[in-house]
Amino acid sequence: MRYMLLIYKEEPLWDAMSEQEQDALVDQAVAFSEGLRERGVYLAGDRLQPTSTATTVRMKQGQTLITDGPFAETKEQLAGYNLIEAANLDEAIAAAARNPLVRMGGLSIEIRPIREARPLR
């Protein structure tokens, strides 16, 4: 079954790190994902640009509203995603918990099962 791993981080904590520290962490995370890819666990993933580049589209009273910024101002913001294949939730949790990025602190990973499309008859 596929799971979406939504990675939220506290941007100020990330920004406070030196470029070296950031690069080192990213390298570790990429190596980790490669390991998962070899085992058929990792299907896809990307890092998103920071929330300063975000735009939100909403419908309000029949009007399309376009605003600058993420959809909600929260302490932790969406930073990236991993799409994985796992037999059950415990495997998905392991894939999330062992990600080196978690060591950064101020990071949360939401695990959501994908609604698999029903095969058409």
Next chain:
Amino acid sequence: MRIEELFRAEHGRILATLIRLLGDFDAAEEALQEAFATALEQWPAAGPPANPVPWLVSTARHKAIDRLRRRAFLARKQEEIARHLELSAPLSADEEEAPVPEDRLRLIFTCCHPALATEAQVALTLRTLGGLSTEEIAHAFLVSAPTMAQRLVRAKGKIRDARIPYEVPSTDALAERLQAVMAVVYLVFNEGYTASFGARLVRHDLCDQAIRLGRMLVELLPAHAEPQGLLALMLLHDARRASRLDGSGDIVLLEEQDRTRWDRAQIEEGAALVEAALRAGGRPPGPYALQAAIAAVHAQAPTAAATDWREIAALYRVLARVHPTPVVELNRAVAVAMSGAMERGLALVDALDRRGELAGYHLLPTAKAELLRRLGRHAEAAESYGRALALVGNEAERRHLEKRLREIAS
């Protein structure tokens, strides 16, 4: 054994196996109800089978297969047909119908999975392993039956949709997951032992459920020491239940309880378990074992005056290292006070009070008031009792505090 008693006693064991065989909580529950109904029809006339439990499992499994076959036939759904074929295939060697001990472990670890909210973990554990009805659980936790029913539906939905596996955790994960299971069992016990709100102080049925679950953990996880500590702790507290309330339903403090009404056999069992849990260590003892050791010192004192408070204070010192929480610090302060260093104990309580972590906890001003009362400082004691009354939730405890306040005033 009467049929109803058998059902109640074996409900958890049979359900745990059915969930493994059928792969779904609801399907297992429905099938079990149908099997019970069949047993109620057939057994009175034909007599119960030689092995009633495997009979019930087997009957339930066949009911589930029949139900799926009917639905698959009517709906012609691929999934249903595939599932029917999968379930009706002959069972492989490791899929036997007779309940295996691991089934109840699978069930309790699944019910207490961290991906479920704590209140859902408690509800699901009591429903499946405890065999309590939704109404009984709702009543125990003071929510409406529909609310509790919804809670259970959502929990089972989460297990199914997020695919929480029906497994005993692997060795490296087991210790941590076991903490969550023990926390749920202890929560049930505490809810029964000291009801947070409402009139009755103790609900015996919840304590009994928790102790049953505790026994199950000890039986099924013999290599782990903490379940023994937890069971000991519950048995030792529960041993005193006959003496905790007086005729009018008011609290009787530990020091005033009639020790002849304590269950000596249960105390001995608890004390033996404490020894075993502490010996099994090698590393620092676990918090349950330590709390149980403290309870054992109280329980084994022939009179309140003979209580070995220094031993208790020493145990709290170890507990404060292993499990440092403000409540443990408070209890240690009281033990220090009672061991003959009253002023020092009071100073420790004051320090905790100033730190503010126990701001909403009525037992802090209660403890302070009790110590001040013993020192003869009645005005200050009255003030503390007043603070405690503003925070207390349980009726029996409230009446006790009001009584103390009246005693001091006079």
